[in-house]
Amino acid sequence: MPNIYSTEKFEKEFTYSGSDLGATYTPENYNVPEGSYSTDPYNGAVRVAEMKQMVKTLHDNQISVIMDVVYNHVYNASDFCVNQIVPGYFSRVDADGKYSNGSDCGNDTASERSMVRKYIVDSVKYWADEYHIDGFRFDLVGLIDTETINEVVTEVHKTHPDVIFYGEGWTMDTAVTKDGYKMTTQPNSTDVPGFAFFSDTLRDALKGHVFYTTRKGYVSGAADLADTVKGCFLGQADDWCTTPSQSINYASCHDNMTLLDRITKSTPGASKEDHIRMNNLSAAIYMTAQGIPFLQAG
Incomplete structure (x- = not known):
């Protein structure tokens, strides 16, 4: 762990910024383009078409597109669709039965669970395949396990070898639901060789x-x-x-x-x-x- 000043660095970083993150990042429908930029947000076909047109126009002007993805938590864990189908499956729960809150946004995604991992991998592949996204910046990737990130990189690179991956590899406290998993943090960088971290x-x-x-x-x-x-x-x-x-x-x-x-x-x-x-x-x-x-x- 970087220690330019003190080992309290990461704790302070997320104590101070958590309220902003909670107010700003409200992920709910991971595979749907944001509607507030669309000329007709109530028409899904318009959202999709305009998003694709935007990316193509940028590409036509030699500008690559990197998307900020926030898989580390959801807007409302209890109401999230997967947790409605299988209660509590998508989110980490601590020993007291409460949602883990390493994200400081109310819940942490249980990426170590097989179907949660598949959801994340399939989602990133979808954005690369359908929207031709050139790179992915992972918000608080220190809450996502290394096996999930490696699978994301491997699967996307099979058809899009030039896509880049990087993110926030801060070390945070999270209640992982299975033993033997490492999080994608700076100290574990050698475990995710295809992924870069903010320095x-x-x-x-x-x-x-x-x-x-x-x-x-x-x-x-x-x-x-x-x-x-x-x-x-x-x-x-x-x-x-x-x-x-x-x-x-x-x-x-x-x-x-x-x-x-x-x-x-x-x-x-x-x-x-x-x-x-x-x-x-x-x-x-x-x-x-x-x-x-x-x-x-x-």
Whole structure:
């Protein structure tokens, strides 16, 4: 587990962000295009046609499409269709009979169960086959077991060898229903060789701890983080990344402060010109480091 600052890092990360995740991600019908962008959301054929037209238009303009998938929890576990058919099967339940809540969204998906795994694999294959999606970004993939992720990658690559897979490999507490399963977390990266992870190691080293917002990062003056940055630059983030192909290098994403906001907060006395230099230095590092560069709103 990355330990730039402390082992409390992941606990804090999801204590703070859970309410936002619960309000934002409300997965219910996994294989249906979102209706709010459709010209006629009450007509399923229109939803499907417009989604396919959108992807084709992007492809025609040499733009690939990566979809954010949220299989780690559902909007309402009790009302979810599979749990209505077989009560409690789709979701993890702890020893007290309560839904496991490692996602901080009210429930965790029991991916280790055979038919739940099949559902996830079939769903990802469907999006790749029917909509020609070029990549999948898994939300809180640390709640999905490694066997499921490996099967997803293997099955999709049989017909779509260039599709990419990556996600949030944070370590979280979840009540797995079967023994012998590992979750798809950064420390287990070698168990999922075809899957990449966001490198919060590099993120926090560059701009400072994501939640201790007055702490400086390497680009804003924390010289003691130079070795961490060097390791990430070589594609060896802490003790979890053994190959550059599994490291998604970034400084900003949709969560928390942007890079410029973060360095401004930690260096209030610096000039605008210096803030720009810090921003440029950060970009130079994560865009040229061994691994996969990721740009916010890129």
